[in-house]
Amino acid sequence: MYHLSQGDELDSQYDEDQYVQRFRVHSTLSSREMINSPISPVEPDERTHLLQASRKQVRSWTSTFLKRALLLNVFPVLVVLAWCAIPFPNNNxxxxxxxxxxxxxxxxxxxxxxxxxxxxxxxxxLPAPNSEPVEINFWFFLFFYYGFYNAIALLMITKIFDLYSLNWWPKWLGGFFAYCVFWLMSLAIGMLIYFFTGLEKHNLTWVLLTFMTMNMPLIVAFIVIRSENRNTYRHSLTLAQKTFLEPQLLHRIPTSYLRFLWFCTTIFLVIIAFIAGEAYAYVFLVSPETHSGIDAFVYVYSWLATVYILDTVTDYILETKVRSYPLQFTFKLYFFMIYFIFYRNLFARLRDRDTYILIQAASSLWVCIFYPLCMTRTVHRYLVCYFGLRKEYEDYQRQCGRSFFIRNLAENATMLGFICWIIIISNGPNKSVYPYFKFEDDLFDFDLTLRASCVIWAFELASSAITRNIYKRVFNHDITREAVIDFETYPELVITMIVIIIHVLQDMLMALLSLNFEGGNAAKPRP
Known part of the structure; x- marks a missing residue:
């Protein structure tokens, strides 16, 4: 059933540890030579059959800058815009x-x-304008709005399992059927919440239901592995081993099982980051009061510190315990996305140009100074001497370049999404269900928000171009070329990245939606 169980019980066939060292010789190879070489990673034997891509397809998709931009920036944003632009049936x-x-x-x-x-x-x-909240149709919300959002969240976890080369469902159940069953179960629980509790009007209720849905694959995979005794050392023992070593061997745990536990830990941290992001949105973004520039500065950089801590912990676990390069790539994208999307939506609550300048000046200086500084040999030696870094400088250089490439991708996707949805929502039929984007208060100006966001994006693109130029001229490192080779080497990586971008953008809009349903238990009169 499990790809991890083939071959040696103590190790995974999909072992990144041996591959990573050999993979890094690609600096002297073209991408085509790398893909066709015998040092390419072993393909997983089992697939989810959900949104697969071949190497040939990925090579075609990422061959030019325009294709990469359309695939990784524009397409996910268009999916989210179509999702949030469809009018909610409502009673205003x-x-x-x-x-x-x-x-x-x-x-x-x-x-x-x-x-x-x-x-x-x-x-x-009729009541006076704004005297009563708009009532939205629950069934439209459940089956279309929340249903699609929850389906993407479950798909994201499934694609992460794909990168780990592990099916989370029982073999007898099948991948597509298991996915549909757990998705429908989450919607059924949503119906019960609507009929029998008064919790359906709280965004946190649906966040926790998604949290439960995303944890289902972990629980199922853990149960199945335990039921098949994958957590025990099952090699047959010789007579001498049974006589002298049986007590010691009985307590040994297979390496593959330990790696699976670490893998589950990292996914749990990712989901915790999802919960923390929703909490930040509730405390700062959804709160009705206005915030000063200092408040915004503290919000941005406290959230930045939180994201960097979680990213560092997961990156360490994935590199040293799980040993999966594509998982490192996707999880770093996830953390950058959840930072930038909450940072972007802060712009809708800033009141003057000075606040925008304060935030963006700090961000641009951070990019142009911090990232090139991290790339230097001096910083590398310092990390080796004082923090126990074991990477060679060339590998460390690629790691820094990969981090900056992912940052740029998250920057552009989130800013494009934010600019588009403030235009669509504030001028469209869903304006009443997204009060955060109404801009009807005298304190918040739509034109200022739009212009300032475009200017900030232009500065970000400029600082990114400067940093990339420094990488090329000073360090002789092309981060785009490295990323394209990664995409062609791990074709599943591209699909997973697209799903992650869609999911995180949906997270933000889900947090800002005003939930006031027709009927339901919450609408029943209380004694």
Whole structure:
């Protein structure tokens, strides 16, 4: 069943430890030579059959700058924009139901030939604007909005298992069927919450339900491995071993099982980061009060410190315990994405140009100084001497370059997403269900937010170009070329990256959605 169980019980066939050293000789090879060489990694024997890509496809997708930008930046953003732009069926107590195309009564009147009593209601009896929150249709939210969001979250975990070359579902159940079953289970629990509790109006409820959904594969994989005794040393013993070494060998744990436990630990840390990000959004972004420039500065860099700590811990575990290069790549992208997406949405609550300048000046200086400084041999020697770094300088150089490439990818995807959805939401039919993007308060200016965001993006692109130029001229290192070779070597990496980008962008919008449902237990009168 498991790819990890083939061959030696104590080790994985998909062992990055031996591969990484050989892979790093690719600086003298072209990408095509690298892919066709015998030192390429062993392909996993089992696949999820969910969004696979071959090396030939990935080579075609990433062959030019334009194709890479469309695939990794534009396409995920378009998916998220389409998801959040579809109008929520709603009942707005202060809108004319015959003019509001997203209202439930409009849909009934025009598509179902339903005569609503609101047609005969005098507009003078309607509540004053903004006196009551908009009521959205729960079933649209559950099956389309939350359903798609939850499906992407479960798919992200499945693709991460793919990179580890491990199927999380029982063999008899099958990959696609198991995925559908657990997705439908989460929606069924959402229905029970709606009918029997008063918790459906809280964003945290749906965050925790997604947290549970993302943990299901870990629990199932752990149970199946334990049931198949993959956690015990099962090699047959000779007579001499049984006589003298049996007590010691019985307590030995296979290396593959230990690696699996570390792998589960890193996924759990990733999900914890997801919860922490939602908490940050609730405390700072969704709070109604305005924030000063100092508040924003503290928010950004406290969140930055949190993300860097979690990223450092997971990167260390993946490199030393799990030994998986593609997992290091994808998890670093995840942490950069959750930092930048919360940083971007802070712009919608800044009130003056000075605040934007303060935040962006610190960010640009950080990029242009910190990243080239980290690339130097002096810093490498310091890390070797005082922090026990065991990488050769060439490997360390590639690690720094990879980190900067992922940072650029997260920067561009999140800024493109933010600029597009403030335009679409603030001027579209879902404006009422995303009060964060209304910009109706005199303190917050849509034009200022849009212009300042575009200027900040231009500065980020400039600082990125400067840093890349420093890498090429001073360190003779092309981070784009290295990334393309990684994509062609690990074709599953590209699909996983796209799913991660979509998931994190959806996280932010999910946190900012105003949940006020028609009916449900929360709407029932209390005694």
């Amino acid at each position: 107590p202060y809108d004319d139901p015959d003019k509001n195309i997203s209202s439930v009564d409009y849909i009934k009147n025009n598509f179902l030939a339903y005569n609503s009593s609101l047609n005969d209601t005098d507009s003078s009896h």
